[in-house]
Amino acid sequence: MQYSSALPLLQRLRIRTRRRHSLELPPRSADETSPLLSLMLALAALAALAVALVPPASYLLALQAHEAGRLETRAGYLANELARRSWLIEQEDHRGALGILRQNASPSMAAEHVRLLQADGSLLAEATPLEPLARPLLTRRAAVPRDSGPQAEVEVTRSLRPALQKAALLLLLCLLLGGMIFVLLRLLPMWMLRQALGHASYLATHDTLTGLSNRLAFQDRLSHALLAAHREGRVVALLVIDLDDFKEVNDTHGHAAGDRLLREVAQRMGQGMRASDTLARIGGDEFAIIQTAGHQPQAAEGLARRLLTLMNEPIMLEGRARPVRLSIGIALSRAGGATEPAQLVHDADMAMYQAKQSRAGGYHFHSPALSRKLRERRLLEQDLRQAHAQQQFRLDYQPLVYLGSGQVSGGEALLRWHRPGHGNMPPDLFIPLLEETGLIVPVGAWVLETACREAARWPARMSVAVNVSTIQFRKPGLCEAVEGALRSSGLPAHRLELEITESVLLHDTPETLATLQRLRKIGVRIAMDDFGTGYSSLSYLHHFAFDKIKIDRSFVQRMAQDPNAKAVIRAVVNISQTLGIRALAEGVENAEQAEVLRQEGCAEVQGYLFGRPMPPEQFAALHARLRRPA
Structure with a gap:
């Protein structure tokens, strides 16, 4: 079986099987330096900055424009009032003009500094606030037309500090919101990526129909189990299990019924296993169990008998009781010696075929005599095909x-x-x-x-x-x-x-x-x-x-x-x-x-x-x- 293309990504994760066994993988990688994550980080920072700075800046500019408009309106109003009473400007003490500048100030208005200037910029009259205006200041002027001489100007000045305070408060709120957005955009994609990788890892190592480990995870687990057994001097038992007449179920009841049968069989077999055993589906109707604990061959024989007992009760398919028979082949690794995983699988397969030939279900241990017998069978099959041709x-x-x-x-x-x-x-x-x-x-x-x-x-x-x-x-x-x-x-x-x-x-x-x-x-x-x-x-x-x-x-x-x-x-x-x-x-x-x-x-x-x-x-x-x- 070819390895899934998702495995390079899956190597960043810790993949667990349904049992206690786990595939230990490097806990840390270069995710943070990858181009994809750098781009995600940059986009998250830009989004956070946009949320933090654009609303306060826009608000400040809008508020400044609003205040400028109000000042222009105010200066224009005072200029019109003075134009109707232009004779007041001609007085030497300018008390009349000063009175106009003061009388039109509303108590609800913001503090302002109003000056009446001649055309050459010299001061004619001035209305000052009780307290000096805080910076920054905003100033607008309006011309006062006169028939007797050059035009005068009314200058109105107000403080922009209240507007800046509101903008600062808004900036603080937007900074908090931008920070939250940055954290969210930084963590959410990573969470989604890890979720996707976790799901991909599950699909890469599990059978989607039964939820058991698939052939890929089975091969990895078998290799690890044989290496550990060789170091510790233990024996690993491999049981290959095949359902007798499963094709007949698909032909008679349909593939949906066959899938239900496989799920029920997998569930029952799980009930007869220990926590240290690994159950995998390695083919259409073929399962395998890796048994690492127990005294062999007694433990493997006991497990095979438990599996056969669990299948005694028929399974209901389409309203009919369907008997289930298993053919189990058992192969044992060499005690104290290295055993190749492929050879152990081959031996268990041959033992399983020997059990199937009995046409009554059951289990069979692999032996050298069985190997010779199955080789003869393969030769017989080849000769039969040649005889037909x-x-x-x-x-x-x-x-x-x-x-x-x-x-x-x-x-x-x-x-x-x-x-x-x-x-x-x-x-x-x-x-x-x-x-x-x-x-x-x-x-x-x-x-x-x-x-x-x-x-x-x-x-x-x-x-x-x-x-x-x-x-x-x-x-x-x-x-x-x-x-x-x-x-x-x-x-x-x-x-x-x-x-x-x-x-x-x-x-x-x-x-x-x-x-x-x-x-x-x-x-x-x-x-x-x-x-x-x-x-x-x-x-x-x-x-x-x-x-x-x-x-x-x-x-x-x-x-x-x-x-x-x-x-x-x-x-x-x-x-x-x-x-x-x-x-x-x-x-x-x-x-x-x-x-x-x-x-x-x-x-x-x-x-x-x-x-x-x-x-x-x-x-x-x-x-x-x-x-x-x-």
């Missing part, structure tokens, strides 16, 4: 015989493979691997096409039976493959018989029944294989009208010694006759078994007594000479 598979046919006449009613197509360098491979060895790898779908389509083509050369009374895998049945395209095989071979649809097992109907969904109905409309016949070995086969006969039921060979083999097996055969034959379904008994190996089956009313049989699986050429010649056994 090079068409190395072939079909043998085992006769299906009418007990009454001894005639061959058809043949069951059985897949065979001659593995180069190994000889003929047992079907129960390679067919499960075909299903696990998904190769069963193209190989199954080839089986259908080949069996139909060869059966088309048989007599018209004979049919061919083809086994359909559970995987092949649930994958889309089965009906199309059947139609294509019939169309290309020219085989009538009623001469093709598809055999399915109970596992196909284990989850009785509308999709399963719809596929069966569509196959029925095509005209092919449907048979239930291994009837009687499951838990609910009779209920399946109620949901779908099968054309044939095949009695499992285990009952035929035991019916001479076990009365119960014979009673089951009798019951199945009676049920088939009541429902109008043909019954076929598998595994007939001697004449005594054939006679008992004939007496019980079983009309059709299959087994070594009538013929082993054989190549198509031998099978084509068999039906012409086979008769009822003596």
Whole structure:
């Protein structure tokens, strides 16, 4: 997995997992000197200065302009009054003019200094305030027109200190506000940045669906745990856990239900762990646990058993109880020696696949013998893929015989493979691997096409039976493959018989029944294989009208010694006759078994007594000479 691009930023943080483990990172970095933070600091300072200085300065300028306007109005008023009484200016003592200057002063007015000046600037009269005006001062003049001589001027002066005091108070308030804005603009972006980095760190190290540590954090934690264990002489246990048949949940219930299942499984597994354990989701339905404490291997085995116990109760999905099975692989680090994380993960994976092959869930410890076995499995898988590409598979046919006449009613197509360098491979060895790898779908389509083509050369009374895998049945395209095989071979649809097992109907969904109905409309016949070995086969006969039921060979083999097996055969034959379904008994190996089956009313049989699986050429010649056994 590639590292996230957010990691350089995340290295400035202390990232904690859901457990006690933490990734210790440098607590301090060069944030303050970064260009981004310098720009943010400059912008914050400019904004604070603007808030601190612009309002007081604007207020002071406006107040000065207002006072200047008032002084101009005042000077103009006095000038007009003196102009109407210009003769007062001519008096030598100027008492009349001085009286005008004083009489028009209102008590509510600010203190002012008023002077009457001649045109040459000499003082004619002056009205002074009781106390000297405080600086700074603002002065305005207005001309007094006279007919008898040069113009005079009225000069009015007032103090601007009150305005400055108001501006100073406003400046103090704006400085406080600017300081608050500076602090806010300085801290808020950093807080938001750290919040974003914290969220990014969580996303980089946690799974968004379950909230567990993801693969990246798991790899880091495993490396640290192995290094610490090597220094201290301890053993680290790694458990790799996979959910069995999880893909089936997504296909059957949808991905939303699959997500709910994963969350519930993660929550349950967390209940069985210790605080020192690390649980991570490392894949779609794959989890891993790093166990650093406890005496091994007992601690790892105990944890695996606790996990399996926690999954005993089914999980409700879409109103249905869904059982959950885990396959757990366990690998242990070398005591006193260095262990590579990748090797430990590989060993745990192999152990997990071994547990999955048991098809019953559970746990399995890694061992050298397991490594050899899994290497052989990988080689087998490679050879299977090559066999499919090079068409190395072939079909043998085992006769299906009418007990009454001894005639061959058809043949069951059985897949065979001659593995180069190994000889003929047992079907129960390679067919499960075909299903696990998904190769069963193209190989199954080839089986259908080949069996139909060869059966088309048989007599018209004979049919061919083809086994359909559970995987092949649930994958889309089965009906199309059947139609294509019939169309290309020219085989009538009623001469093709598809055999399915109970596992196909284990989850009785509308999709399963719809596929069966569509196959029925095509005209092919449907048979239930291994009837009687499951838990609910009779209920399946109620949901779908099968054309044939095949009695499992285990009952035929035991019916001479076990009365119960014979009673089951009798019951199945009676049920088939009541429902109008043909019954076929598998595994007939001697004449005594054939006679008992004939007496019980079983009309059709299959087994070594009538013929082993054989190549198509031998099978084509068999039906012409086979008769009822003596």
